[in-house]
Amino acid sequence: MKIDATNQLMDEDEIDGYQKIDRYNSGKIQRIASHYSDILSEMGEDPSREGLLKTPERVAKALQFLTHGYDMKPDEILRSAMFKEDYSQMVVVKDIEVYSMCEHHMLPFFGKAHIAYIPNGHIVGLSKIPRVVDAFSRRLQVQERLTNEIRDCIHNTLDPAGVAVVIECRHLCMSMRGAQKQNSVTTTSAFTGEFVNEKTRAEFLRLITANLS
Template sequence: MKEHDLNYSTEDNEKGYEKIERYNPLKIERIASHYAEILADLGEDPTREGLLKTPERVAKSLQFLTHGYDIKPEEILRSAMFKEEYSQMVVVKDIEVYSMCEHHLLPFFGKAHIAYIPNGHIVGLSKIPRVVEAYSRRLQVQERLTNEIRDCIQKTLAPLGVAVVIECRHLCMSMRGIQKQNSVTTTSAFTGAFANERTRSEFLKLITASLD
């Protein structure tokens, strides 16, 4: 059975790239059936009014939260690459990150700060947050997420260097487990010119600077 669009929204239709929310009815049905059993195992009555549609809602929610599996981040970048003789640092900071911890299926969220130094090509600025979105909307660990974003930009644009810093709060740490409410996890990944301490320090200075 083909995948049908039960819910459809488009943000961009630029050079063949568009963002779509898709819900596969067969997957929705299978996931929902499991969640009805889970609710019963938790001691709830999945047939009571407040929970009747919960399994379906959860199934749709999970499909949306993991829709990054259906996106090819390299294609996002290639859809807006331009030849340009600009060789200074390009920084996009404070990109919102929402992802799901693959260990507990609980959210982690925060911000990503990304820079690259062009080497003949630049990319449309909106495409960098879209790459973050593509990888974060999967079951993840923050360390892998950081590396995947770095590697995608490096491989596709072939810049002189890439820098990625991600800062997130993890609900698996604040809601359960150690239950530390204010802890923030920071990960970083660098390539090329950012291995140089001076370049890396410039990047870190830029992402902590205020425009006020």
């Protein structure tokens, strides 16, 4: 680990052409932590007791990690591994883990994303698609916007013949509070280009629901 000029802790290595995001800004950590000490007191807790002494700092670091997508540039992630290739069939990456934070209650929602694109002269390294999901999901989000942002980033950067995104998530703001429905799953979808065609979209949906193992 090293400390840079902005007082951020970061790993020495770079991953796939851009900096790894395990880093903490000490100034922000201190400011966020000070607020959480007050919050603990307002909840009726004693922030000076042993079990809570480091909780504000831990929460501050957790929040920085859970929202590190603000420091990432999804289009640059894709451009770092774009290759010219004469391939024009569907490319599907399914069951991508999604972890995000609902912007309404700041509670987690999590699940899976299934993404496909049809190349139009360029393909992209397969690991970049999950990284784009992380770049947008590691922010305060709503699932509907998250779905559209992933679709638009891939569409605008790769200029493919079509993009398809389906996300399925469980929301703790529905299961822990509010409606308190533990088994509900929210599904959102977004399509461009060839995937607007019913036949192409049906092929994509068949592939993401098929067990090919």
